[in-house]
Amino acid sequence: MEGQGNKIRILDKDTINKIAAGEVIERPASAIKELVDNAIDAGATEVRIEVEKGGKKSILVRDNGCGMSRADALLAYEKHATSKLTKIEDLDTVATMGFRGEALSSITAIAKVEILTRPPEELAGTKVLIHGGQVQESSNIGTAPGTAVHVKDLFYNTPARQKYLKSDKTELAHITEVVMKLALANPEISFTLLSDGKPVLRNPASSELLNSVVNLLGPETARSMLPVESLTGDVVIRGCVSKPELTRGTGDQLFLFVNTRPVSSKAVNAAIRQGYYTKIPKGRYPVAVLSLTLDPQEVDVNVHPRKAEVRFSREKEISNAVTAAVEKTLSEHGLAPEIREKEGKTHQKTLEVREPESRVLIHEKTDVSEKPENGPGKDIGRAAEVPAGGSKLFREKPETYSYPVKDTERRLKRSERLLGITSENEMKEAGKEKEEEKATREERKEKGTEEKTEEERKEKGTQKGIEKGTGEGNGKGTEKRVERAYPEQKPNKKANTDPLEDLRIIGQVSKIYILAEKGEDLVIIDQHAAHERVLYEQILKMKKNRVQELITPITIDLTPKEKVLMEEYIPYLEEHGFGISEFGDNTYVVTFVPDVFGRLEDPGIIHDLISELLAGGKIKKDTGVSEQVCKTMACRAAIKGGAACSLRQMEELVEQLKQAENPYSCPHGRPTVLTFTRGELDRMFARIQ
Numbered sequence: 001m002e003g004q005g006n007k008i009r010i011l012d013k014d015t016i017n018k019i020a021a022g023e024v025i026e027r028p029a030s031a032i033k034e035l036v037d038n039a040i041d042a043g044a045t046e047v048r049i050e051v052e053k054g055g056k057k058s059i060l061v062r063d064n065g066c067g068m069s070r071a072d073a074l075l076a077y078e079k080h081a082t083s084k085l086t087k088i089e090d091l092d093t094v095a096t097m098g099f100r101g102e103a104l105s106s107i108t109a110i111a112k113v114e115i116l117t118r119p120p121e122e123l124a125g126t127k128v129l130i131h132g133g134q135v136q137e138s139s140n141i142g143t144a145p146g147t148a149v150h151v152k153d154l155f156y157n158t159p160a161r162q163k164y165l166k167s168d169k170t171e172l173a174h175i176t177e178v179v180m181k182l183a184l185a186n187p188e189i190s191f192t193l194l195s196d197g198k199p200v201l202r203n204p205a206s207s208e209l210l211n212s213v214v215n216l217l218g219p220e221t222a223r224s225m226l227p228v229e230s231l232t233g234d235v236v237i238r239g240c241v242s243k244p245e246l247t248r249g250t251g252d253q254l255f256l257f258v259n260t261r262p263v264s265s266k267a268v269n270a271a272i273r274q275g276y277y278t279k280i281p282k283g284r285y286p287v288a289v290l291s292l293t294l295d296p297q298e299v300d301v302n303v304h305p306r307k308a309e310v311r312f313s314r315e316k317e318i319s320n321a322v323t324a325a326v327e328k329t330l331s332e333h334g335l336a337p338e339i340r341e342k343e344g345k346t347h348q349k350t351l352e353v354r355e356p357e358s359r360v361l362i363h364e365k366t367d368v369s370e371k372p373e374n375g376p377g378k379d380i381g382r383a384a385e386v387p388a389g390g391s392k393l394f395r396e397k398p399e400t401y402s403y404p405v406k407d408t409e410r411r412l413k414r415s416e417r418l419l420g421i422t423s424e425n426e427m428k429e430a431g432k433e434k435e436e437e438k439a440t441r442e443e444r445k446e447k448g449t450e451e452k453t454e455e456e457r458k459e460k461g462t463q464k465g466i467e468k469g470t471g472e473g474n475g476k477g478t479e480k481r482v483e484r485a486y487p488e489q490k491p492n493k494k495a496n497t498d499p500l501e502d503l504r505i506i507g508q509v510s511k512i513y514i515l516a517e518k519g520e521d522l523v524i525i526d527q528h529a530a531h532e533r534v535l536y537e538q539i540l541k542m543k544k545n546r547v548q549e550l551i552t553p554i555t556i557d558l559t560p561k562e563k564v565l566m567e568e569y570i571p572y573l574e575e576h577g578f579g580i581s582e583f584g585d586n587t588y589v590v591t592f593v594p595d596v597f598g599r600l601e602d603p604g605i606i607h608d609l610i611s612e613l614l615a616g617g618k619i620k621k622d623t624g625v626s627e628q629v630c631k632t633m634a635c636r637a638a639i640k641g642g643a644a645c646s647l648r649q650m651e652e653l654v655e656q657l658k659q660a661e662n663p664y665s666c667p668h669g670r671p672t673v674l675t676f677t678r679g680e681l682d683r684m685f686a687r688i689q
């Protein structure tokens with residue numbers, strides 16, 4: 001068919017298969033998910049996963065399930081070969097994890113695969129070797145009952161795909177997340193995950209979900225979990241949710257399973273959150289492990305090729321049922337959300353929450369939630385900032401928590417202390433730095449004055465003031481973005497162009513902004529961004545020895561995935577003054593913190609800081625990690641928006657900001673200072689055209 005001038009060609013079967021495989025198998029973690037799904041479908045009670053080099057070199061999934069006959073084993077890797085679906089109508093009632101018959105064919109198309117399998121009732125097993133979709137060898141072999149699929153050199157024949165793979169640790173983090181979810185979804189199956197021979201995750205079979213929560217989310221988290229058990233219509237909701245005091249900065253610990261399949265559903269996540277109403281501050285999330293059981297006909301798992309998203313035919317009702325189930329749990333524990341004022345009745349109308357017929361409560365035996373001896377990490381989350389009973393203030397305006405003046409004082413003092421110098425050596429160093437700083441600032445001023453013509457300003461319409469003074473910024477990256485977002489912000493043409501010089505502070509607006517007058521201009525400073533900048537630069541310069549020991553060490557629970565990432569982060573955290581070490585399976589203990597945190601009045605800060613670093617889910621390049629740690633530290637230690645500042649404190653902050661090398665933007669690239677010139681004000685008020 002290929003004639004001259006023909007641009008369109010039909011791809012050969014081999015290429016088609018490889019492309020299709022890439023859609024199902026994106027990375028080692030997706031291959032593992034498919035193989036473990038198969039093990040679960042095969043009725044296994046034990047699944048063991050071993051990976052090498054983040055699964056890139058080798059993946060072995062072994063189960064003790066029903067195995068395959070020789071004939072089936074030879075068919076299994078064919079495209080659309082499945083034992084789980086025979087006709088289209090079955091799709092509506094499919095109860096197994098797999099049903100498309102695509103996984104094995106995809107994996108075998110892009111890897112070197114060895115399958116060893118034996119049904120328990122048969123004496124001999126089968127070995128099949130498939131490379132790039134071609135059977136190399138098949139034979140009878142003695143093997144344990146069940147199936148072992150050994151996948152080597154994933155993507156060996158699709159180099160384009162291989163290039164997209166991340167570092168071994170990052171791939172391992174993805175794998176760990178997948179296995180963790182499958183283990184939480186199937187607590188009655190034993191899961192073991194080994195990476196390069198070392199155990200990463202182990203969850204022995206148990207009929208109690210809480211045991212899995214202890215193993216996988218850690219004992220501190222488990223201690224804060226309350227059981228959920230409800231039946232609404234034909235929807236059974238089981239699992240556990242955290243007490244309102246345990247919150248996270250991201251929703252990555254909302255685990256949802258529908259008919260034992262790990263899924264994500266924004267609607268259900270929102271419904272869980274809704275169950276807490278104002279018990280949890282805006283932007284924070286609870287921890288939850290919820291398993292929904294409902295008629296398979298009501299769930300469309302076919303939306304996504306990797307079956308991660310689900311669609312419910314009665315989404316609203318299901319969301320309402322989830323909210324009601326969470327509320328019921330909280331109220332049973334005396335943690336009932338306040339009466340809703342406006343939206344209160346919406347879900348109650350459609351719902352009737354009943355106890356399920358079988359009254360087997362998950363926590364009957366091990367109700368650790370009420371144990372009195374809450375360990376030192378009991379404050380994890382934002383306990384210190386969120387009054388346990390939900391204060392009046394919180395109820396009315398959950399998003400604007402107000403920080404006392406004392407808090408500002410403390411935070412400012414810390415940066416002041418950091419700016420102050422102690423040892424002689426440092427004194428010299430700092431002296432040098434000061435000189436350099438001064439020189440840079442001079443440079444910046446000169447540079448500023450050079451360009452200060454009205455025309456230029458109009459032409460560019462950008463905020464020169466936030467450009468890096470050292471010249472290295474040159475409006476690159478984030479700085480550039482801010483420049484565009486905040487036009488017309490350039491020091492005016494008067495001799496004194498530094499917007500921070502000679503300020504007369506007028507006051508504070510919304511406990512967020514500092515208002516000041518400079519000559520005839522109006523200067524506005526974002527107090528959090530400004531302090532963040534001050535601290536960021538100090539932290540960057542800070543030496544390792546500027547640490548303080550915690551009187552009560554803080555314990556933090558990490559998930560196995562976070563732990564994988566944490567191992568990579570520890571050297572960087574240590575470099576910046578954290579003393580942090582492993583303490584039991586998923587628990588870490590923090591014994592030292594950088595001086596910048598002062599007396600650690602809120603241990604939640606440390607947990608937040610760490611989960612924020614880990615939330616990205618990947619290890620950045622070496623240079624990036626250190627910077628990221630510094631930024632997050634600065635953000636956490638800085639005065640918050642919502643903190644009251646006295647005049648003296650505001651002056652102090654401006655003074656500190658003036659000493660910064662790059663005072664005009666925060667480490668994330670937001671501006672710290674905006675100037676409205678008299679001319680601009682006049683124009684805005686239409687005094688002049």
Ligand SMILES: Nc1ncnc2c1ncn2[C@@H]1O[C@H](COP(=O)(O)OP(=O)(O)O)[C@@H](O)[C@H]1O
Nearest residue numbers: 038042076082083098099100101102103104147
């Ligand atoms: N671990 C296993 N144990 C027993 N049978 C298996 C296993 N893995 C795969 N199979 C068989 O191979 C078939 C094809 O698997 P797969 O390609 O994953 O498709 P699907 O799971 O969608 O049916 C399955 O339907 C099943 O019969």
Ligand SMILES: [Mg+2]
Nearest residue numbers: 037038098103
């Ligand atoms: Mg499958």
